[in-house]
Amino acid sequence: MAFLFVFLDGLGLAPSTVENPLAAATMVTFRDLLHGPLTLNHVQERADLLLRPIDAALGVDGLPQSGTGHVALLAGVNAPALHGRHQPNFPPVALRPLLAERSIFRLAIQSGHTVAFANAFSAGYWQALAARRIRRSASVIAAEGAGVRLRDNDDLRENRALTWDITRQAAHERGEDAAMITPEIAGSHLANLAREYALVFFECFLPDLAGHGRMGAGAVPEVLTRIDRLLGGLLTARHPTDTILITSDHGNIEDDRTQSHTRNPVPLLVIGPQAGHFATVTRIDAVAPAILAAL
Numbered sequence: 219m220a221f222l223f224v225f226l227d228g229l230g231l232a233p234s235t236v237e238n239p240l241a242a243a244t245m246v247t248f249r250d251l252l253h254g255p256l257t258l259n260h261v262q263e264r265a266d267l268l269l270r271p272i273d274a275a276l277g278v279d280g281l282p283q284s285g286t287g288h289v290a291l292l293a294g295v296n297a298p299a300l301h302g303r304h305q306p307n308f309p310p311v312a313l314r315p316l317l318a319e320r321s322i323f324r325l326a327i328q329s330g331h332t333v334a335f336a337n338a339f340s341a342g343y344w345q346a347l348a349a350r351r352i353r354r355s356a357s358v359i360a361a362e363g364a365g366v367r368l369r370d371n372d373d374l375r376e377n378r379a380l381t382w383d384i385t386r387q388a389a390h391e392r393g394e395d396a397a398m399i400t401p402e403i404a405g406s407h408l409a410n411l412a413r414e415y416a417l418v419f420f421e422c423f424l425p426d427l428a429g430h431g432r433m434g435a436g437a438v439p440e441v442l443t444r445i446d447r448l449l450g451g452l453l454t455a456r457h458p459t460d461t462i463l464i465t466s467d468h469g470n471i472e473d474d475r476t477q478s479h480t481r482n483p484v485p486l487l488v489i490g491p492q493a494g495h496f497a498t499v500t501r502i503d504a505v506a507p508a509i510l511a512a513l
């Protein structure tokens with residue numbers, strides 16, 4: 219029995235309208251599972267599946283942002299309230315110690331569980347950090363604080379890691395030694411990690427980038443299909459005792475009238491035998507405690 223936590227940045231749950239790309243995107247796996255698209259119209263609870271909207275604004279004015287949203291998801295705290303506002307991109311410096319000490323990774327390990335952070339980080343990532351072109355992500359701070367190994371391109375070649383963009387396209391285009399793979403194959407790699415670890419975390423920034431218009435015109439439907447195919451591969455390869463949880467930090471891609479974040483709720487989609495444990499989760503800062511209780 220393992221738990222797969224798939225974090226999709228910038229994916230809100232909104233009604234099935236013409237403004238919501240999820241209503242019309244080619245997402246056959248989600249449609250089969252939900253008997254319809256991943257929209258507010260298909261909220262449901264069955265024995266082994268739950269889809270519900272959960273709040274990402276956490277009582278703080280303004281648009282929810284990634285820096286504080288990631289901390290809320292990974293540490294189970296109201297990070298925007300603690301910080302006084304929603305902070306984009308990277309976690310507030312003052313919240314880093316809390317994230318390192320109270321992350322879902324660290325608490326799971328302290329309870330005797332094994333944890334894998336599935337994403338691979340290239341040498342270029344660490345160079346960009348050293349050159350201060352970027353700051354540490356919440357996930358990296360949480361992993362380092364918990365002693366969870368950060369995977370690299372060697373793991374990628376051995377199919378024991380995923381890239382944030384699922385298909386290895388960005389690494390391939392940078393000239394790294396990474397042949398592209400299909401989203402279904404990436405999903406199978408994620409499922410394989412669950413054979414070795416109790417908690418597997420994967421993060422993907424595609425919906426947020428596409429929603430912000432940073433992947434060019436026409437990227438939104440392709441990104442949604444890529445994620446759908448990842449889930450298809452994951453469901454095919456996973457063990458029936460595994461539970462998959464998909465959620466986000468804020469809306470973005472679900473409203474094509476804006477390239478900004480939204481205050482929409484985000485989906486909490488749980489597939490598998492532990493789905494019932496999540497029926498009372500209403501906010502993103504309640505996700506991590508619920509996963510820890512379900513492990």
Ligand SMILES: [Zn+2]
Binds near residue numbers: 284287426467
């Ligand atoms: Zn975000």
